[in-house]
Amino acid sequence: MAISSRQTATLALAHALSAAEHGLPVIPLSPTKLPALRSPHHDDVPGTPRCRGECGRPGHGVHDATTDPARVRALFAAAPWATGYGIACGRPPYHLIGVDLDTKGETDAGAALRELALRHLFTLPPTVTVLTPSGGRHLWLSGPADVVVPNSASRLAPGIDIRGTGGYLVGPGSVTAHGAYRLAEGTGRLPPARCPNALLALIAPPRHTRPAPGGHPAGGAGLIHFVLAAHEGQRNTRLFWAACRAYENGLGDALAEPLVTAAVRTGLTPEEARATVASAARLTTPA
Template sequence: MAFSDRQTATLALAHALSAAERGLPVIPLSPTKLPALRSPHHDDAPAPGAARCRGECGLLGHGVHDATTDPAGVRALFAAAPWATGYGIACGRPPHHLIGVDLDTKGETDAVAALRELALRHLFTLPPTVTVVTPSGGRHLWLTGPPDVVVPNSASRLAPGIDIRGTGGYLVGPGSVTAHGAYRLAEGSAGRDPAPCPRALLALIAPPQQARHRTAPNGPPPRGAGLIHFVLAAHEGQRNTRLFWAACRAYENGLGDTLAEQLIGAAVRTGLTEEEARATVASAARLTTRA
C-alpha cells in the first residue's frame, strides 16, 4: 500500500483516536517513525540562553509535547499532517504513566533472553501486558509506572538491545505503517491494559534517589547543589563534558569525595551508564589531584 494512500492515513487516524479514547496521548508519525509535523521554530535562530519551546507558542510541531487525548485535538494534528501513516504514544503522561520496554532482535542481539536473565538476577517476574510486535520482529512491552517517578529514556543501558521509553519519549502505536512495515498487537494483547512495572525493574530504570540534605527552612542550598543541577541539565552530546567539568570543580574545592556519588547518580539519570560516569569522575579526580 502506498504511503500516500488516503486509506492508510484514515486508518492511522482511527487507531490514534482509539488509543486516545483509552487515555493514551498521541501524535501523528511519518513513515520514518518520526513526528510528522515539522517544528514551527525550525528556521529560527535560537536566542542565547533561551529555553526550547515545548508548545507554549500554541503552534503545532513540537513532537511529543503535542500529544493529546482530546479527540478534536487528535483530528487537528492529523489534519495538519495528512501524510501521517502512524501514530506515537507519549510515555510518562497521566493517567497511565506509560513505560515502554523495547526489545530488539536484530542480528545476534537477543534482548528477550537478556531481559529474562535480568529478571532472574533481580528476582522479578514480568506480568502479562500489552505487547506490540515491530516490523523487524522485536517487541514493545507496555508497563505503567507510579505518578511520582520520572523514568528517563535510555538505549542499551540495561543490556544490549533493551531500550527504555520514558518521559519525553514515545512508542509507535499498533496499526501504524512505516517504511519497514506495520506494527501490530501480539496475540492475546487485544483489550488488555498495560500492567504495573515490577518494583525491581523500576529500580533498574528509574533514576537513583538523590541524597536528601536537611537544611533550615529558607536556608542556603547544600554546598555543591549547583554542580549536581549542572549535570542534571545536560543534553545528549554534552553529558560527559558537563560531568567532567562539575567533577573537576568539586575536587578543586575539596568537595570531590562528598559529591562523587551524587554526581555519578545525576549523570546516570541523564543517560550515561554508571561505568562511563565513574570513569569520568575518576579522570577528573586524577587531573585535579596531581602534585
C-alpha cells in the first residue's frame, strides 16, 4: 500500500487524536518525517520578525502542536498528504524528553547508554519505547517543568540524540518513506518515566550556582558528602561522578581540592584522586 494512501492518512489522524487525548501535543508529519505544512511566511521579506504561530495560521512546525481535537483535525485537513504525526517535546503535562538511540552501521547507541548509566550511576526505569524503521529506539522520559532541555545530536555519545524543547518525536503508528514506527511490546500503557537526575545533569545546561555563605558553593557540600559515603569499590566512580557534576555546574575549580581531600579520606591516594578529577575536567570541558 502506498504511504500516501487515504487509509494511511486516516490512520495517522486517528493515532494523533489518541495521543492528543493523552495530553501529548501533536502536529502532522509528511513521509519524510518533516512537518507536513509549509510555513505561511516563506515569501516574507528577509529580516521580518520570526512568527511562532502568533499569526493564527498553520505551518509553524512544532509551534502548531496542540492537544485540542478540533485543532488537530484542522491541521490534518490542511495536510491530507500527512502519513504520521510528531509529538512536541518539553511541553506540559509531561515535558517530554526523547532519547533517540541509533543502530546504523557499527553504532550501538544502546550499549553506549548503558555505559553512561554505569559511569554516572543512574538507572533508566521502564518507559514508553518506540521502535523505528531503521531498528533504533526512542525512549520517552518526563522532565521537570523548570528545566529546558536542548536538542542535541551525538553529544552524549555517538548515536544518541536528545529531543528536547523545540523538538519533536515521531509518534507510534506513523508511516514514513522508510517504514512504520511502532510501540515496543509492553510499553504502550506506561507513562513516560521520570528522567533520572544524573542523566538530566548530562543533557540540560548547567545551572550557575552562587557560593553558599561561609562554605562551599551551593550544592558542593552534597557532592563532597557523596564522595565521603563511598565504600570500597565505589571510591573512584563516585569521585568521577561528583567531579563531572561540579565542572558541569561551574563549580569545578572551587571544588576540585575539597573533592580530592574527601576521596583521600575514603582510601584513594592523592595522585589517584587528582587524576580522576582531571579526567572529569577534560570530559566536561568543551574543546
